[in-house]
Amino acid sequence: MPDQSYRTFLKNLEQQGELINFTKEVDPAENMSAIEWKAYNELGKASLFSNLKGHEGWQATSQILADRKKWAIGLGVSEDTILDEMSERLRQSIKTVEVDSDAAPVQEVVFEGDDVNILDVPAMMTSEEDGGRYFASGMAIVKDPETGIRNMSVHRQMILNERETGFIMVPRQAKRIYDMYAAQGKSMPVAMVYGAHPAIFYGSGFTTTYGKDELEIAGSLLGEGVRMVKCKTVDIEVPAEAEMVLEGEILFDRQVPEGPFGEIPGTYAEATESHVFRVNCMTRRKDPIFYAVHCGYPTTDTQGTMALGIEIATKEQLRNVEGGLDLLDVRCHASAGMMMVVLKMRPRVEGQAKTALMAALSGAYLHPKLAIAVDDDIDANDLRQIMWSMTTRVHAERDVIMIPNTRVFALDNISPVVPGQNSFHRIGTKWMIDATKPAVTQADERARFARAMPRNYDSVDLEDFLP
Ligand SMILES: Cc1cc2nc3c(=O)[nH]c(=O)nc-3n(C[C@H](O)[C@H](O)[C@H](O)COP(=O)(O)O)c2cc1C
Ligand SMILES: [Mn+2]
Numbered sequence: 001m002p003d004q005s006y007r008t009f010l011k012n013l014e015q016q017g018e019l020i021n022f023t024k025e026v027d028p029a030e031n032m033s034a035i036e037w038k039a040y041n042e043l044g045k046a047s048l049f050s051n052l053k054g055h056e057g058w059q060a061t062s063q064i065l066a067d068r069k070k071w072a073i074g075l076g077v078s079e080d081t082i083l084d085e086m087s088e089r090l091r092q093s094i095k096t097v098e099v100d101s102d103a104a105p106v107q108e109v110v111f112e113g114d115d116v117n118i119l120d121v122p123a124m125m126t127s128e129e130d131g132g133r134y135f136a137s138g139m140a141i142v143k144d145p146e147t148g149i150r151n152m153s154v155h156r157q158m159i160l161n162e163r164e165t166g167f168i169m170v171p172r173q174a175k176r177i178y179d180m181y182a183a184q185g186k187s188m189p190v191a192m193v194y195g196a197h198p199a200i201f202y203g204s205g206f207t208t209t210y211g212k213d214e215l216e217i218a219g220s221l222l223g224e225g226v227r228m229v230k231c232k233t234v235d236i237e238v239p240a241e242a243e244m245v246l247e248g249e250i251l252f253d254r255q256v257p258e259g260p261f262g263e264i265p266g267t268y269a270e271a272t273e274s275h276v277f278r279v280n281c282m283t284r285r286k287d288p289i290f291y292a293v294h295c296g297y298p299t300t301d302t303q304g305t306m307a308l309g310i311e312i313a314t315k316e317q318l319r320n321v322e323g324g325l326d327l328l329d330v331r332c333h334a335s336a337g338m339m340m341v342v343l344k345m346r347p348r349v350e351g352q353a354k355t356a357l358m359a360a361l362s363g364a365y366l367h368p369k370l371a372i373a374v375d376d377d378i379d380a381n382d383l384r385q386i387m388w389s390m391t392t393r394v395h396a397e398r399d400v401i402m403i404p405n406t407r408v409f410a411l412d413n414i415s416p417v418v419p420g421q422n423s424f425h426r427i428g429t430k431w432m433i434d435a436t437k438p439a440v441t442q443a444d445e446r447a448r449f450a451r452a453m454p455r456n457y458d459s460v461d462l463e464d465f466l467p
Contacts, residue, residue, distance in 0.1 A: 004227055005105070005241040006195040007289055009074050010048060010061060016073055019046040019064070027053040028060065028122040029133065033294060036062035041299055046070065048289075055122040059289045062124075065198055066304035066334070074198030075221055083330065086221065086312055093212075094219030096228045096237065104229035104240035111282045112233070117162045118246065118279060127262025127296040131271060132158045134261065135165065136302070137293035138192040138246070139204040141236050144211075145180050150236075152204045152214035156295065157192075157277060158258050166258040166274035167250050170410045170424050173210050178250055178275070187249040190277065191236040195243025195291040200226060205305045207313065207364045215239075233281040243291065244284040251276045262296030263411045264303060265337035272423060303334035310365045314341055317363040318356055325356055331380040332368065339409060341368040344380035350439045354401065357432035367409045372433045377451060389435035393449055399434040406430045 013019040020039055026032045026049045036047040040063035049060045065071055072079040077086065101107045111117075123133040135157040142151050153174045157165035169175040181188040193200075203218035219225045228237035233247045258274030294300040310332040318327055326346035333340050341360050347353045353373035360371040375393070378385045394400065408415045408428035415428030437449040454460075 002222060002224060003241075004197045004200075004222065004239065006197060006243055006291065009198055010046075010064065010289070012073050013046050013064060013070065014048070018044075018070060018073065019048055019061075021048045021050065023051055025051045025053050028055065028124045028292065030125070032060070032062070032122075032292065033124045033126045033296075036292070037294060037296075037300070039063065040066050049122075052122045055120065057287070058120070058122045059287075060122045060124075060292045061289060062292045062294050063301055064291075065201065065301045066299055068308070071198065071202075071304070071308055075202075082308075083312055083315055086308075087315060089220050089223070090217065090312070092220040093216040094222070094225050096213075096215050096219060097225040098237060099227045099229055099240050101229055103227075105285050106238065106240055106242040106245055107229060107232070107283045108286045109284050110232060113280065114163075116246075116279050116282045118159060118165070118282065119162055121244070122290050122292065123159055124292050124294070126294055127268070129260050129268055130262060131257075131259045132160075134158050134295075135192075135194065136295045137194055137201075137291040139194075139196065139201065140167075140174055141191045141193060141215075141238060142174055142177050142188055143236060144177050145184070145186075147211070149211050150213045150215060151177055152193075152200075154201075154204045155192075156261060158261070158274065160256065160276070163279045165277045165279075166256060167277040168258065168269075168274055172207070176210065178252075181250075182252040185252060187252045187278075189234040189236060189249050190247075191231050191234055191238045192246040192248070192277070193238050193242045194245070195289055196239045197222065197226075197241070200239055200242075201305065202308065206309045231281070232283060243288045244282065246277075246279045247281040247283070248277055248279040251278055264295060264306060265339060265409070265411050265413070266297040267337075267411075267413050269411055270423065298337060299334040303338055306338050306365075306367065307332040307334055310338065310341065310363075310367060313364040314343075314360050314368070318343070318359050321356055321359045322352060325352065326376075327356070328376055329380045330360075333383070335383065336370070338367040339412060340370040340372065342380045342386060343371065343373045344376065344378060345373055345436070346376045347373075347436050347439045352439070353434045353436045354432065357401075357434065361403070361406075361430045361432060366407060369406075369408050369412065369415075369428055369430045370432070371430075373436050375436045378435075386435070388451075390433060393435045393437050394433060400431065401434075402429050402431045404429045 046064040199221035203214035229240040259271040329344035410424035
């Protein structure tokens with residue numbers, strides 16, 4: 001029976017030297033964010049904090065899924081083949097299974113009503129201008145009131161008081177379901193799940209067609225059904241091996257001021273009005289580990305998670321273009337705040353890179369607005385090589401193309417908000433850069449665009465000569 005817990009994944013990260021266990025006292029309201037951000041961006045490591053000021057009995061983690069290496073550990077796949085391996089698994093769909101409460105560690109401890117106090121949870125003050133402490137790792141499980149079909153997605157929550165948080169819904173599937181409840185004058189029942197297996201977190205951040213249960217997507221990544229347990233106070237099931245669940249509702253009749261918040265592009269979402277999540281019950285493990293997702297300036301888990309979703313969806317999207325391309329890699333760079341995607345490809349004919357780029361800008365996700373195609377001799381994960389291609393292989397007049405007045409990512413501050421709409425509807429310019437060499441028509445000219453690499457680059461091993 002494969003493990004479905006969050007904590008075993010953390011152990012695996014630690015065993016593989018990917019995680020730092022911080023034992024000195026850290027304060028989630030003051031310095032935890034800077035520590036975990038630096039631990040990842042300067043040392044490449046995930047963080048576990050076990051000495052948290054004011055949060056006795058809790059541990060917290062951050063930056064555990066910020067790159068492909070950590071995702072590969074989480075999903076038990078090889079980093080080199082992760083996109084294809086995941087696409088393959090995602091073609092299946094594995095139903096959840098239900099277990100009893102006593103087989104569900106997430107219900108070891110239960111607090112109901114006024115005994116609930118979410119201020120106990122070691123949520124961070126993340127970015128400098130944030131409006132408060134946030135939960136950013138909560139996976140909302142809700143049900144379509146007509147069909148009962150589940151939806152699971154991640155939503156940021158500014159902590160308001162012991163039993164309430166904000167709840168931000170970009171107009172996607174959870175919002176569509178909320179609108180159905182609200183139209184009947186009802187609040188939307190919801191179970192918020194924190195700290196689950198990476199396959200489950202991946203499912204929550206992944207965009208597919210409406211009506212597809214993200215928990216079955218998680219099952220396909222796990223290779224078995226996610227074990228679920230019935231909630232205590234709402235008619236919703238939750239992953240039994242999670243760390244914490246907050247059961248409650250999104251109120252239909254109240255909005256509150258929320259934000260600002262450092263968001264996925266690395267800029268702030270302005271203070272706005274937010275829906276309200278009211279907690280009626282908290283269940284958790286007896287020794288809970290909180291997943292303190294860092295959302296803000298890259299690189300963080302937020303970009304790392306969405307990147308992997310965008311990469312896989314883009315690869316799928318390109319599958320049918322011109323009957324199949326020689327596509328070698330797809331990279332959605334965290335450093336560009338999810339808004340840039342790089343295609344590494346071998347164009348077979350002139351113009352093919354541009355066809356691919358158009359498709360890459362019209363996929364399941366709105367985030368990418370800049371798409372760049374590079375050749376097979378370029379590492380699509382290396383920004384230096386990408387920049388080099390953009391100067392030596394791009395004749396801008398011919399190879400840079402802009403498509404104005406297109407719909408772009410809701411949080412892309414540089415793109416104007418559609419007049420009369422809320423700030424999540426933006427119109428911007430998508431652009432593409434064909435940084436591949438001129439293709440076969442000029443085969444005799446290819447040497448002109450080759451990388452002038454050092455003599456015997458491949459056979460010389462620096463190690464042999466180091467003092
Ligand atoms: C860490 C993290 C935080 C997120 N925060 C939000 C949020 O506050 N609001 C939102 O609408 N989407 C947020 N998302 C994106 C959604 O989870 C994602 O788009 C998801 O696929 C939507 O689910 P759906 O396809 O069922 O609508 C977040 C994603 C991640 C990984
Ligand atoms: Mn969905």
